[in-house]
Amino acid sequence: MSRWLGIDEFIAVGEEGSFTRAASVLGVSVAHISRHVTQLEQRLNTQLLTRTTRKVVLTKEGEVFLHQTKHLQHALDDATGLLAQQQSTPKGKIKLTAPVMYGESFVMPAVHTFMQQHSDVEVEMALSNEQENLLEGGFDLAIRLGHLKDSSLKARRLSERHFVICCSKAYLARFGEPHTLAELQNHQCLVGNSSYWRVCEQGRDKHIKVAGRLRCNSGWALADAAKKGLGIIQLPNYYIERDLAAGDLVPILMNSQPKPEGVWGVYPPRQFVATNVRALLDHLITSLN
Structure with missing residues (x-):
């Protein structure tokens, strides 16, 4: 019997906390998951999971085994992936997700340029302000x-955003400039x-x-309201860079701007x-900076 039998199923249950969700992630039946995990426990002569009618919980032995087997799983994935890495030209499908406004305005234009440069790449983008589960959604x-x-999850820093407190010159002329946070x-x-x-x-x-x-969940709308003298805003720099450059908005409380x-x-x-x-x-690192 293969020493690997049941490992993928056990890792999925351990990470998802559910036989049903593990079956969904792996694209197999719940019975398949249960059978292979049970066989793994019998082979190891160790109980890895505590099963109740409501949930599945790792035993102490299960927690240790999960930590170690995840390393083995990643090593196998890496070994398989190294074969594909020999491709000199990017190709194949990339499934990604991004926040709606930032994705529309910045990420997708960069992706479009990338696709122009690499004709064998396919892209599926899901724009959403909800943080999608990468594993469940199959996102790369x-x-x-x-x-x-x-x-x-692994992460690479692509760029940075600055939050700016600002308002219009007309607002300052009418209401004066706050010089401390308390004055807000x-x-x-x-x-x-x-x-x-x-x-x-x-x-x-x-x-x-x-x-x-005024309360609104659109940064563009708040920027427009600020330009029309309705108040002071704090927004990420990418909403207001052009307005600041044109002088339609002016930064205030500069010493209080966050990192x-x-x-x-x-x-x-x-x-x-x-x-x-x-x-x-x-x-993206090149395009977003």
């Missing part, structure tokens, strides 16, 4: 903005998805609550990255 790459949550309480702040702005005070980032008579955040390319946790994905990552 995800573009993520800001601070990354701890996970087993006396001003109209244009609010997005969150009522909190990330700022820097005495060298440390923190969040402050802001309020105003830059990363724009990341996130991909499944393997040493080997497919040739086409690696080439696209390199291209």
Whole structure:
């Protein structure tokens, strides 16, 4: 009997916490998953999972075995992938996801140029402001903005974004310029998805609550409102670069601007990255900076 039998099934159950979800990930039946995991436990003479009617939990032995076997699985994937890596030209399908606005405005134009350069590459893009599960969705790459949550995923820093507090000259002429964060309480702040702005005070980032008579979940709409003198905004630089350059908006509270955040390319946790994905990552680093 193969020593590998049941390993993939066990890893899937351990990561998903469910026989049903593991079966969905691997594209097999629940009975197949259960049978192979049970055979693996019998072969090892060790209980790896505690099964209840509601959930599946790793035993202590199962946690140790999962950690070690994931390394073996990745090594096998790397060995297989090294064969494909010998291709000198990127080819094949890349499935990726990105936030809607950033994806439409910046990622996809760069992807289109990449496709012009590599005629054998196919792309499937899912634009979504929800963070898609890479493994469940079969994604090769995800573009993520800001601070990354701890996970087993790999990441490359593609670019960075700066948050800018700004308003129009007309607003300043009418209401005056705030010189401290505390003074924002006396001003109209244009609010997005969150009522909190990330700022820097005495060298440390923190969040402050802001309020105003306009709330909207569109950065473009908030930028337009600010240009028309309706209030003060805080937005990532890519929404307002042209407005700042043209003088339609002016930055304020410069000493309180938060530290830059990363724009990341996130991909499944393997040493080997497919040739086409690696080439696209390199291209995005050049294009987004």
